[in-house]
Amino acid sequence: MTQGNTTPATSLRRSLNLPLLTLYGLGVTVGAGIYVLIGVTAAQAGPYAWAAFLQAAIVVGFTAFSYAELATRYPVSAGESAYVDAGFGRADIATVVGLLVAVSGLVSASAITVGASGYLGNLTGAHPSTLIFGIVVVIALLAWWGITQSVMVAGIITMIEILGLIVVIVWGVALSERLGVSATDMVPPLLGGHWVGIVSATVLAFFAFIGFEDMVNVAEEVEDPRRTLPKAIIYTLVIATILYLATCVAVLMSVPMEALKGSSAPLTLVFAGAPETVQFGFASIAVVATVNGVLIQMIMVSRVLYGMADRGRLPAYFARLSARTQTPYVSTVFVALCILGLSLFLPIERLAGWTSQIVLCVFLCVNLALVAIKRRAEPANDHFSVPLLVPVCGMFTSGALLAASLL
Template identity: 80%
Template sequence: MSIKPTMTLQGNAPAAPTLRRSLTLPLLTLYGLGVTVGAGIYVLIGMTAAEAGPYAWVAFLLAAVVVGFTAFSYAELATRYPVSAGESAYVDAGFGRANLAAVVGILVAASGLVSASAIAVGASYYLGGLTGAPTAALVVGIVATMGLLAWWGITQSVMVAGIITLIEIFGLIFVITWAMALSERAGVPAMDLVPPLQGSHWAGIVGATVLAFFAFIGFEDMVNVAEEVEDPRRTIPSAIIYTLVIATILYLATCIAVLLSVPMEALAGSTAPLTLVFADAPDAVQLGFAAIAVVATVNGVLIQMIMVSRVIFGMADRGLLPAFFARLSVRTRTPSVATAFVALCILGLSLFLPIERLAEWTSQIVLSVFVSVNLALIAIKRRAEPASDHFSVPFLVPVFGTFTSIALLATSLL
């Protein structure tokens, strides 16, 4: 049910509902980790290994560097303009062109839709291995359930996502521990993990970096719930930094552990790569980790739904999209129309496109947005616009963010 004005302020103006500011630093960090740590590492390690072989961990490290520059740009912009549909607002502030801002906002929404679709497909692989149910039926069930959770309420849905995030982080720690301490070393010898400085292998590493980049997508989603964050000027930069540091450590440790313990011929291209670590484990261990993997991948669908619905809501609220997308539920004060639209789009993409294509498209779209956002910050800094209470980064940060994003985008298109 959509909101209709039923109350008045000062006797004549309708009291429009507003988004509820209830996200603290721990909740926002868990939100960022929930969308970052998920399908990327749980599903795509096998695909990066197929491209980069034993040097797959280097691809994750390079992706972290590319993301790092832009993450700091986002941290400054989010404190300058703490609003929903953040990227759209940043580009509007940088260039003063509503049409360009609308395009960037639509790209952000598209990246979330495509990313959530890839995650839904990845979740169905793990769940299918656990239940034997058809992939299409599992995708429908996953998307419908996560859509209802996203509509339920921002605090409730983020708390659910936060709990699931803790479970999926525990799952990665379990993988690392089992691979390093309890399983046979059937993978790559440790000395072979270090790539020579020269050679054709770097082409594979760079190609794998585009896939690994998908695993880091998530920190930028935090800025799109800025209107629901307590004290966003302090909370958002810290949450972005914590998310990126924790995710990078987990990814590198997990990737190295898997490479050491799983034979390369089994790992390369696997759609459920982390389960291979437990190939010789007791059935109870295999079943328990498969359940964790399902929960971990499903979590990303929920968080992307939350993000995209807020982007659509924010753009509609500023007149960049039809006004009905800005309607809030009277019961949950969440964007009901936008959430339903997002769920339907994700369902369509999940059922008809392969996960590799979805992951590649997501990376390309997000890299295009990163270029736009970094250029917007450069323009804002060149004007030396005063703002005494925002997080600030050196001018070279968005410059490097622009060049590294362009380089990776160009690589993905070759």
């Protein structure tokens, strides 16, 4: 039942199955991270950049299992806000967490938009501001079109971007000239100052894994969420980790470090010596991949705003649904305008760093909420369950990485 001071005339449509939901998670995770940030990650961690991605995967892993349980206990939009509300019984804290999730999505989508404009600019030569404006408008129209149509389009694009990463891995390892570092040079010594750079790079690499938690915010549009959500979260994290580590190693082996550091289109450097058709083909895939991340983040944030408004935590107009498409059109327009403003005026490194810090704050609160719920020994109805140690580890790892990012 709708709470608050609004009762939308229509409800969200349950139409997402396990394959679509997994593709949704992979779409925002894969496109948002490795295509955009491997260059700035290598600038901080050097040849040990892959270790930063591995550390980020470990931090995310604990929290992913916490989300899997909470998403099946409370399968609603604006999930994090609902989880914190259930854990602490404080509407004010729940509202703050929900807003943090929305802000993280806005900042993340803005970072991806900047990355997409970099790849697209390499292809077209157009001015970045023009490209950013066009990307945001087109994606907003697609997000308004409908959840099934949007996620199906995103799913198709996700398959293309995963194929692109596989091409990078094969080309970088087997076909390109070895202009980067050797495999032995990628193994970090157990002690040394290089770990400062690796930990710093882990904060940026963490951004690459942001995405699995977005799935809980479309819970009201998922078929059988109590069974589908945990599987989709775990599949997304495992597949993304394998792809990231393999891609990172391939890029480090084939691209000179100085060229890689800070590149606005880092994966295209793998194909520097390839035929022009190969270079153009991969650049096109990279554009599609990064734009896909913008689409899925836009969908997620609009659902967070919808869910909070539906429960009376935000103004009622954010819960208004289009009678034609059954999508939250007011929230979608608002999100698009925010992304446009951030993308035009802030650099990608700052946007990615802010996103990671905000999401780590959310992860800390979500893990604490699950600890509180479990300590109350609430009955386990038909939902996925993890040991208490999982959210405790998630709480400490997220807190430690957040502290490291602020130093």
